[in-house]
Protein backbone atom coordinates (compact mmCIF):
# COMPACT_ATOMS: atom_id res chain seq x y z
CA UNK A 212 0.00 0.00 0.00
CA UNK A 213 2.75 2.47 0.95
CA UNK A 214 3.97 2.35 -2.68
CA UNK A 215 0.93 4.26 -3.91
CA UNK A 216 1.22 7.00 -1.32
CA UNK A 217 3.87 9.15 -3.02
CA UNK A 218 1.81 8.96 -6.19
CA UNK A 219 -1.30 10.12 -4.38
CA UNK A 220 0.63 12.95 -2.80
CA UNK A 221 1.95 13.98 -6.21
CA UNK A 222 -1.56 13.96 -7.60
CA UNK A 223 -2.83 16.12 -4.75
CA UNK A 224 0.08 18.49 -5.26
CA UNK A 225 -0.56 18.86 -8.96
CA UNK A 226 -4.28 19.43 -8.37
CA UNK A 227 -3.39 22.22 -5.97
CA UNK A 228 -0.97 23.65 -8.50
CA UNK A 229 -3.66 23.61 -11.17
CA UNK A 230 -6.19 25.22 -8.88
CA UNK A 231 -3.88 28.04 -7.91
CA UNK A 232 -2.92 28.50 -11.55
CA UNK A 233 -6.53 28.94 -12.63
CA UNK A 234 -7.28 31.46 -9.89
CA UNK A 235 -4.22 33.63 -10.47
CA UNK A 236 -3.99 33.52 -14.29
CA UNK A 237 -5.67 36.19 -16.41
CA UNK A 238 -9.12 34.92 -17.28
CA UNK A 239 -9.28 34.06 -20.97
CA UNK A 240 -12.76 33.87 -22.45
CA UNK A 241 -13.72 31.15 -24.87
CA UNK A 242 -14.26 33.81 -27.53
CA UNK A 243 -10.68 34.99 -27.08
CA UNK A 244 -9.32 31.45 -27.33
CA UNK A 245 -11.27 30.77 -30.52
CA UNK A 246 -10.09 34.04 -32.03
CA UNK A 247 -6.36 33.49 -31.59
CA UNK A 248 -6.00 31.89 -35.02
CA UNK A 249 -7.71 34.83 -36.74
CA UNK A 250 -5.09 37.32 -35.57
CA UNK A 251 -2.40 35.87 -37.82
CA UNK A 252 -4.22 37.23 -40.87
CA UNK A 253 -6.59 39.87 -39.52
CA UNK A 254 -4.04 41.45 -37.19
CA UNK A 255 -3.99 41.81 -33.41
CA UNK A 256 -7.57 42.40 -32.20
CA UNK A 257 -8.65 41.99 -35.82
CA UNK A 258 -7.20 45.40 -36.74
CA UNK A 259 -5.39 44.49 -39.92
CA UNK A 260 -3.62 47.30 -41.72
CA UNK A 261 -2.72 45.16 -44.72
CA UNK A 262 -4.74 43.79 -47.61
CA UNK A 263 -6.82 41.44 -45.45
CA UNK A 264 -9.95 43.21 -44.19
CA UNK A 265 -9.93 44.48 -40.60
CA UNK A 266 -12.68 42.87 -38.52
CA UNK A 267 -12.07 44.32 -35.06
CA UNK A 268 -14.91 46.65 -34.05
CA UNK A 269 -17.30 45.60 -36.82
CA UNK A 270 -20.74 44.70 -35.51
CA UNK A 271 -21.19 41.23 -34.07
CA UNK A 272 -24.10 40.65 -36.46
CA UNK A 273 -21.95 41.49 -39.46
CA UNK A 274 -19.08 39.22 -38.40
CA UNK A 275 -21.41 36.40 -37.46
CA UNK A 276 -23.26 36.57 -40.78
CA UNK A 277 -20.01 36.75 -42.76
CA UNK A 278 -18.62 33.67 -41.01
CA UNK A 279 -21.84 31.69 -41.43
CA UNK A 280 -22.02 32.64 -45.11
CA UNK A 281 -18.38 31.68 -45.71
CA UNK A 282 -18.92 28.39 -43.91
CA UNK A 283 -22.14 27.55 -45.72
CA UNK A 284 -20.76 28.51 -49.17
CA UNK A 285 -23.13 31.47 -49.52
CA UNK A 286 -20.33 34.00 -49.84
CA UNK A 287 -17.34 33.50 -52.14
CA UNK A 288 -13.95 33.49 -50.48
CA UNK A 289 -10.39 32.31 -50.91
CA UNK A 290 -9.48 31.14 -47.42
CA UNK A 291 -12.38 32.03 -45.13
CA UNK A 292 -14.56 29.24 -46.41
CA UNK A 293 -12.08 26.64 -45.22
CA UNK A 294 -11.36 28.49 -42.02
CA UNK A 295 -15.00 28.99 -41.01
CA UNK A 296 -15.81 25.31 -41.48
CA UNK A 297 -14.12 24.46 -38.18
CA UNK A 298 -16.62 26.32 -35.99
CA UNK A 299 -20.10 25.59 -34.69
CA UNK A 300 -22.86 28.25 -34.74
CA UNK A 301 -22.31 28.88 -31.03
CA UNK A 302 -18.56 29.30 -31.47
CA UNK A 303 -19.06 31.70 -34.39
CA UNK A 304 -21.29 33.81 -32.17
CA UNK A 305 -18.60 33.94 -29.47
CA UNK A 306 -15.95 34.90 -32.04
CA UNK A 307 -18.20 37.62 -33.49
CA UNK A 308 -18.89 39.08 -30.04
CA UNK A 309 -15.19 39.00 -29.22
CA UNK A 310 -14.14 41.00 -32.30
CA UNK A 311 -17.12 43.36 -32.10
CA UNK A 312 -15.90 44.40 -28.64
CA UNK A 313 -12.48 45.39 -30.07
CA UNK A 314 -13.43 48.97 -30.93
Ligand code: HEC
Pocket residue numbers: 245246248249250251252253263264265266273274277278287288289290291292294306
Ligand atom coordinates in the same frame (compact mmCIF):
# COMPACT_ATOMS: atom_id res chain seq x y z
C1 HEC B 1 -5.23 32.64 -43.69
C2 HEC B 1 -5.64 34.00 -43.35
C3 HEC B 1 -6.95 34.18 -42.60
C4 HEC B 1 -7.32 33.66 -41.39
C5 HEC B 1 -6.53 32.73 -40.49
C6 HEC B 1 -8.64 34.20 -41.09
N1 HEC B 1 -9.04 35.02 -42.11
FE1 HEC B 1 -10.82 36.02 -42.21
N2 HEC B 1 -10.36 36.69 -44.06
C7 HEC B 1 -9.20 36.39 -44.77
C8 HEC B 1 -9.32 36.86 -46.14
C9 HEC B 1 -8.25 36.73 -47.22
C10 HEC B 1 -10.60 37.43 -46.24
C11 HEC B 1 -11.28 37.98 -47.51
C12 HEC B 1 -12.25 36.89 -48.01
C13 HEC B 1 -11.51 35.68 -48.59
O1 HEC B 1 -10.89 35.81 -49.64
O2 HEC B 1 -11.54 34.58 -47.98
C14 HEC B 1 -11.22 37.33 -44.93
C15 HEC B 1 -12.47 37.83 -44.62
C16 HEC B 1 -13.05 37.78 -43.36
C17 HEC B 1 -14.28 38.44 -42.97
C18 HEC B 1 -15.13 39.36 -43.84
C19 HEC B 1 -14.65 40.78 -43.62
C20 HEC B 1 -15.48 41.83 -44.32
O3 HEC B 1 -15.09 43.00 -44.23
O4 HEC B 1 -16.51 41.50 -44.91
C21 HEC B 1 -14.52 38.12 -41.68
C22 HEC B 1 -15.69 38.57 -40.80
C23 HEC B 1 -13.44 37.26 -41.25
N3 HEC B 1 -12.55 37.08 -42.30
C24 HEC B 1 -13.33 36.74 -39.99
C25 HEC B 1 -12.32 35.85 -39.59
C26 HEC B 1 -12.30 35.19 -38.32
C27 HEC B 1 -13.30 35.43 -37.21
C28 HEC B 1 -11.21 34.37 -38.31
C29 HEC B 1 -10.78 33.41 -37.20
C30 HEC B 1 -11.77 32.42 -36.83
C31 HEC B 1 -10.53 34.56 -39.57
N4 HEC B 1 -11.25 35.45 -40.33
C32 HEC B 1 -9.35 33.92 -39.94
C33 HEC B 1 -8.09 35.75 -44.24
C34 HEC B 1 -8.05 35.03 -43.05
